Each structure stands twice: as structure tokens, then as C-alpha cells.
Amino acid sequence: MKLSSERIISSGQLFGLLFVYKLFTILLYPSAINSTGSFQEIIISLLIFSVISFLLLYSVIQYRKLSTDSEIWLINGGYGLFFSFLFLFHIYDLYSFISELTGNSFNTMLCIIFLLIFSIYSATRGVEAIVRFSSVVVIFSLLLSVLFVVCLIPSFSVDKIGLGGTFSISYNSRGIITLFSQAQEIALMFILCKKAKGNFFRNCMLWNIFQYIFLIMIFILVFGSLGNYLIGIKYPLFHSIEGSGVLQRLNAVFLSAVTALGFTAVTTDLYIINETSRHFKFRVSSLLIPAGLSLAAVFCCLNPDFSELIFQQSVVFYGTLIFSVIIPFAAIVFLKLKSVSKKTAAASVLFICIITVTIFSGCNAAQLNQRIIIQGMGIDKTENGYELTLLVLDTESDSVKNHEKLMKSDGPTVREAIHALERNSGMKTMLSQCLFIIMNTDAAKEYTETLSYFSEQNDIMKVTGLMTAQDSSALIEIAVDEMGYNSERLELLTDSKVIENSILSFTLFDYVSVIKASDKDLVFPYIEIDKKNDSIAVKGSYTVRTD
């Protein structure tokens, strides 16, 4: 196969660009993951990404103009092993992303096994089907990006939106990077494949145009927010987004998008590997070894728990391996020995895989009625440790109004106390709806020990209000049992009272920010029972020095 002599970019150079693009994308992950405290980092990541993405787009268009139908295989043929690396990378990337997001590595592993089974099946559907599918996935990604922007807009007007749920900007930011980079990669791959009939070039351009419109919109949002900040509005965009919990709703959306793109990427990789092996013998080029090694090195450095996957897995891992890999392969051998037709064998193996994996997945998520949905809590530090008074949703209550009840637990630490509660009740706690935490003054003094558990939880809202009281347990009991307070009414205390001409409020998000800044003090609202008015009121503030 000869290349046109007029081309401005060779297959090797294009490969190099593809590699650099992938490398940059991976390098953007840590900045995105570490951006829990700052939305700016996502913007910077996206800015860097958009420049590289444009460069790659330009090069691919140039290559496409002068290449013949099957020259895409020349790139792959020369550097085919790169796609094997890429395939492994995409699989692990998906695994790590989903297990971090869902916090359930076992289920994720089962999901990945399913994804692989379906990808192998899908890779045999032919280039036309794969390209058409990729094109649709990219269009769907485009729609999800619109959703993302739409979800950001309400953050301007309100400082705190009463949404429950997981708030973890790191996953969303990583989701954005993954979504954008993979969508671009897939879009470029399918325009290179001229064999597929239909104007896929147009699809790719549509995606690119939208991608840049999206970025421009993000930047406009940022500058608009800056304007607000300059004219003295207290909640600029970054604070507003990070504190509002708007993004927490997008976790499921990102999960879906990343799954779809990951599935497409893995299918495309498998197809390319298979097709390349039919057309070419893999060559070990001078570029390939350093490329592969550096990719693997970057990959391992960025994922220090990589070795854990191989060496430190639980029994569950080996169980899964046996039931989803060894048994199906044994079944293949058995069916081959029995000389069953290829189609029947494939169907039988798929059936066995699905049945075994489904059975062993065990539908292991706790049902909602098996969860303790915490609406608010009081933490008292005592001599023996911590005593928790939890205001939880009473799912068995028939009454419409009074649907909350009190639960108690104790332990040497907050973590232990919560675990004890889970053990004794046989239920799983759920912090996503927790509106406030009231600490007694002793607990507030030991803020690191008291609040470290909450700052590690992905599912707690960062807008959860923090307050102090003399005896939080007694306060909550009187408030709920005698004064008829519920969690929403108690939550109002976190920021509604004017103390010395300013609104005093303190949230978990503020706590994380103050801890990071380390030169500020923690100023919690101090509440107590107002016997005259038969109510609970904010009586001042309680300051704890961070040193």
C-alpha cells in the first residue's frame, strides 16, 4: 500500500499526535480528580484539552483528504499494538471511574465483564454498524453536554438548592474530561474510516463545533460569575456551584455517558485490533516501545492502586473470575468436545455467563426500606467517645406530617458509632439527605476527629449545615418530641438568623474550605432552647481556632 506523496502528515506523525492526545487526556485526570476545591481547574483542563483536540482534528482532516479508503489500517498496522494498550487502558479507566463513583468495586467488575462480553459481540457487527453506532453515541454525548450547561445555570440565582445526593465534583470533572476526550477520539476514528458509507465527516464536525460552543458557554458563565463577584455578590459561580450540590445530580448522567463512550471505545479498539491483524502483521516500530512503555508508566503512576487489582483482591474477585471466566471457558471446551455447532456453543456460553454473573451479582444493593435515611444528627462528645442522636426518616409512619423518628448510637469515634448503628439495625445508613449536624461544644473543639468522617463521604451534601449547642442530644430530643420541630425547620437555623448585622451560616463545604486555607477560624452558629418563645434559636456563634 502506497501513500500519496502530497500528504502533509504521515501516518507516523498522525499516530504520534494520537498518542500525545491520549497522554494529555490522561494527564488531565489528576488535575480533574484533585479539583474538589476548585472549579477553575476543570476549566483549565478543558482549555488545554480544547487546544490539543483542535490540533488533532486539523491533522486528521488533512490526513483524511489525501488518504485512500484503507489507509487507516496503515496507521493501525504500523502501531497496532498501541491499540492493544489503548484497549486495556480504556477497560481499566472505566473500571476505576465507575468503582470510584459507585464505591462498589465488585459490582463494577461484573459490569466490566458484561461490557467485555458485549463488546466482543459488538466488534463482530462490522465497520458500518460500529461507525453508525459511534456516531449516535457522539450525538448523545452532545445532548448530555447541553444538559450539563443547563444544570449549571440555576446556580447563579440561588446560593443553596435543597437537593439531596452525592456531591463530588471530582467525578464530574473527570467525567467531563473523559466524555470530551473519548467523544473526540471516537469522532476522529470514524471519519478516518472512509469505507463506511455516509457522511460521517459531517457528524464529526457537528460534534467539534458543539464542543467549542460548549466551552465558550462555560467561559461566559465563568466571566459572568466573576462580574458578580466584583460587584459584591456573595455567591460567585464557583462557590455557588460547589456549594449548591447541583452537580451531584449529574453523577448518574456522567456514569451513563462514560459507560456509553467507554463501551464504544472498547468496541472500536477491538474491531481495529481484529481488522489490523487481518490486514497486517504487527510491526514493532521505533515509536511503539517508548509509546507503550510511557503510556503504561503514566497509567501506573496515576493509578497507584493498579497493583491492588492483581494482588490484593478479595475472595469475591476470585469467585467472580471462576464463575464468569473459567466456567464459561470450560463450557466452550466441553461444547467443542461435544461438537456442538458454533452458534449453539456461543449462545450457550453467553447464557451461562449471564446466568452465573447475574446470580453472583446478588442484587446486592440495599433496598430503600433497608436504609436509615438520616435527615439530621446531633453529635455529643462524652468521656466514652461519641454519642449520636439521629433524626431519621420513619418509612413506617402512616402520618403525613410526623414522618421522622429519633435513633441513638454510640462508639469511640463517629465512624464506629455509625457502624454500630448499622450492625444493630441491620440497615445501611444514607447521609445524602442529612440537612444539619449539631455538635456539642466538646465535639466542635475536636472538629478534625468529629468531622473527618463526613468530609470523606461522597454521598453527603456539602451544603449540610453545621451548628453547635451545649447538649445536642437533649436539644434535638426536646425540639422534636416537645416542640414538634422537624429536620427542615431545624435546618433553617443554619443560616437564617442575623447575628451582628450578618447572616451566620456554616456548612460542611465552608469547613473544607477553611481547613484548606488553614489561616481562618471556624465560626459555628450556636443554638439553644428559647424557653420563653418555646422554640430553638441561634444565640450567637462558637469559634474554634484551627491551629
Add this chain to the structure above:
Amino acid sequence: MYKTISAIIDLYKPKVRIPVSKKKTRFNESLIDNLDYIQRCFDNTADLTVHKMDIGGLRAGVISIDNMISKELLVLGVIDPLLNNKVNSTKENILSDIKDKILYIDDISVIDNFEEMFILVMSGFAIIAIDGCSKMLAAGIQGYKTRGISEPESDVVQRGSKEGFVEALRTNMTLIRRRMKTVDLKFEIMNIGQLSSTEVCLCYLNGMASREIISELKKRLNSIDLKTVLAPGYLVPFIEDKSSPSFFSTVGITERPDTVCGKISEGRIAVLVDGVPGALIVPYLFAEYFQTIDDYTNRPFFSTFTRWLKYAAFFIAVLLPGIFVALGTFDPEIFPTLLLNKIASSIAATPLSLMAETLMIQIVYELMRESGLRMPQPLGYAVSIVGGLVIGDTAINAGLIGAPALMVVAVAVISSYVIPNLYAPVVVLRLLFTLAGGIFGIWGVSLLFCLMLLNLCSKTSFGIPYTSPLSPFGANSFRDVFVRAGWKTLNKDTITVQNMPGSEVE
């Protein structure tokens, strides 16, 4: 005595099966031999009638099937002219003289073999056989009872024509011809089915339909080796492109002649089947499921709105229960507090898990729908009432199912009726998505959705990608997919189906 002996002899006469092979058995010159052969083939069936008479001094017989013919036409148009007119022709000319000078029937043809005769006589023709002639005359005097033209029940429109196809093929052809008065409209009839010999008619516009698709369709239809063709579903698997198994069909079906006219004017081909009040349409793309004739009678802005509503309805119908189960089981924190409280209280009050509950409601609903569909109408109402009471009231009060799950399934079910032609795939996919959501959460739903998408993308309809013009993308074709452009725009240039993006045919 004679009758008894005759009956015994008849009993031991070898039975002659109606030939189903393509080999032609020519008529004898002897009328008695011919009639004997016919009666043996029909095994003295009760509805075969033979009127014997003399025509111009020759023995003759008029063969017909009761109730397939109009008796009035038989008497006034065939028997009466034959008996009352003098025929002075030779054996060689008698058939042509009768055909041209005596009979008052338009649809007359001369036939020379039994196979053709059998098909014609069973299609409502009267066959005139004359002793000494090796040919026969077939006079079309069909008079069987057919259902009158009425509004199609499953393809209702708001403003368009209220005429729907009926079972009689010729009536259906007329319904199309009345709307397309052009010499380019072509009907081609073929017979399919070894036993039923069902008439199947291809209908297309010359110059618009691709010759490649027409010849491919004929090839596929001719290769059908079925014994009977009693419904359009018999033909669909033979017409579809060979691809991976799928829930979605690449052959469309409609009961409306105006829809057929619209489709054939875009280069598609309609397949009309005798005895079936509907037409198959090929090639058929996925986007067409969301187009109805009302879209073209309403104003563009409203048609565009309803299009989007239909797309949304499809996703809601397929995904909503699955996503609800996935979020409720794995990611409940996504719900706002008040909604979560409601869902959690409802689950706490019911004995089943969210997945089992949602699956159960869906299956109970499908049971009720199926029984209501098959039952006599008065009983169907009773089933609806019982179903409404059982599901809507008793089941919730008894704490067997929760109101949120019921609400979600109800919305999904209602949405599935927005695109009635997709009901079957939607129901099965909904169950699968609910299972995936309950076992793997939102991840499982996403993966299954990807598989569904890939399956759609891997399909073609006569060489045209099933997902065209979404993928491959065609901006021009989009004017009637995501939006419905005005007639002035639509009329500017004609887009035929073979010109869709990614098409392999010309």
C-alpha cells in the same frame, strides 16, 4: 342401487390431490374426463357446483364455487346468454365466439391447464368447459361478501382520510389508484403460498422506486416457500435484510391508503396481501415509526412538537421503569428529599423489592391488556373494570404494590401507546431494562441501551441504514425527522428513500 354402487366405486377411486407443483396439466378434449378429474381433485367438495347444458349442440359445463361468485351475474351474465343465444360455431372457434359475442362479462380469459383453472375457480371465476375443446373460458363474476371500507382501528388520524384498507386486494388497489392518478403507479401481482396461493401485489411508482430494490424484493418474495400466507407477518421475515436478530422490524405496516401513497411517492414499495387489511412497506427506517399522516396536516411547529413528544415517549416507555429501579435501588440520593421520602415509605409498606414490584406491575398490566384484547368486547370492559380496581385500588390498599412504582409504570405504558407500531419491542425492552436496572443499576441500563443502539445501527433495510438520516447524518433529510419543515420546503426537492445518507442502492 346405482347410486350405492357409484358411491362404492368412488370410494375406491384414487384420490387426486390438487397439484401444487409448477408443472401444468393440460385439459382433455373430453368434457366428462375433465369434469371427472376436477371432481376427483376437489374430492366432491360441497361447494363445487357444475351446471351442465348444451351449447350449439355441444355438451358443456359451467364450474364455479358457491359463495365465491355472484349468483345474479352467473345467471344473467353467463348461463342466460349461453342458453338464449344461438351458437353456430365450430369446436375450434366456439370459445372465441362465446367470449367476444355472447357473454356480457368484461373479465374473461382463455385457459388451457388445470392449475390455472383451480386458482381462478377458487378466486370467484366461473369456468366454461365445452366438450371437444382443449381450452376453457374463465369469467370473472366474483361476488363474495367483503367488509366495507371503514376507518382503520389501529391507525387513527385526527384530520386525514377516514378510509382504511379492507381484506379484498382489488378494493385496496382501487383505494391507492384513486389517490394516485398517474401512469407511473404500477401494480404487480404474484401468488405466494403452496396451498393458499395468496395474491400478493407490489405497488410502486415507476421512476421513483429503485429498480434495484424492486428486483431484490421480487427475488425475496419469489423465494418464499410457505404453504399459506394468512397475515402480513408471514412475509416479513422473508422480506427483511439478513442481519443480527432484533426486536425492531425493517418492514413497516400500515392500514391507511394515504400513508401508502405518501410512502410510495418517496420511492418506497408497498406490498398488498389479499385477505389482509393492510400493506407492508419497504424499505422502512427507524425514524418512520415516529411519523404519522397527521404530522403533514398540522402546522409545522405543532408537528415538530409532537415529533419530539413521540421521541420522548419512546425513551420514557423503554427506559423510565429501568431508570427508576436503578436509581431507587443503587442511587437513591439523586432524588430530592420529599420524593425520596415518598418512595422510601412506599417501599417500606410493600413486601417486594422495587425491581420485583415494577416487574410485577408490568406483567400484570400485560396480562390484562392481552386478555382484554382477545375477549369479546363486553367481557373486555369487565376485565378493564376488574383490572382498574385490582391494580389501582386494592393492590395499593393491600400493600402489595407501591403508588410511585405504579405511577412510573403507568406513565411508561401510556407513553408506549404514543408510538403504537413500536409497542411490541417497547414492552420487551422495558422488562429487560427494568431487570438491568435492578441488577446493575444505571450502569446496566446504559450498557443495555448501548447494545440496543448498536443493534439498531447494524440493521439495514434493503441496503439503506436503518438509523439513517441520524447516523449516517444527513442535514437535508433531517427536515422531516427532528423537525417537520413546511410544505414549501419539503416540496423544493424530492428526497427518495434510496438517496438517504449511507444508502448502498441507487
